[in-house]
Amino acid sequence: MFDQNYVKQLFILFPSLTKLSLYAWTDSYAKLIEVCVQYEQLTHLKIRVWTCSGIKYERYGLSRLLINDSVIDEICTKLQKLTSLDLHGHLDLNNRSLATMNQNHNFISIKITDGGIPFHEVDFYGVKNKPSVQFSEDVLVDFAKKHPLLE
Incomplete structure (x- = not known):
């Protein structure tokens, strides 16, 4: 459960790091993806998104929680050496994700x-479909x- 600056420091301290597993709070999830895709040497990426921000109750905008096609696209296009992808969160995926992974x-x-x-109240404002x-x-x-x- 680290923030983006900590992840950047990991890559500075260990420049040949190829495998990364992170547990992320919802409000830092998107930023962690942005940091991770800058390190093209990654071959394994595992991210678990926690759907809370500590003890404080919070109403979430759904867009903050989604692993969607654009997330898959960013990961797959920028991390060309990636051999293992493991994401856990709330999914909003369609055929575009498969096409991206197929490349x-x-x-x-x-x-x-x-x-x-x-256990969280979610705001679907701005999200076309559930x-x-x-x-x-x-x-x-x-x-x-x-x-x-799959051969």
Whole structure:
């Protein structure tokens, strides 16, 4: 549960770091992703998003909690050496995520799990649809045919 400056310091102290696992508070999650994708040498990225900010009750804007297509796109396009991706949070993914992941043939492990938003009141303002994972069958089959991870 570290902030972005701590993560930057880790990369300064250990410049050859290739594997990173972080537990993030919701309000620092997006910033941690921005920091992580600057380090192209990463081969393994694991991020767990905690849906609270300490003891204080807070109403969350849903956009702060989502692992969505743009997050997957940023990770996959900037971390070309990535072989393992493990994200846990609240998901809003569709076919675009699969297409993006399909461009990285280095993947040997992809794990993306929905943690939900337990015990918190969520504001859906500005979010068109409630979060979900929607992969069409054709796109899943295409992903399986083209990606060595699923051969």
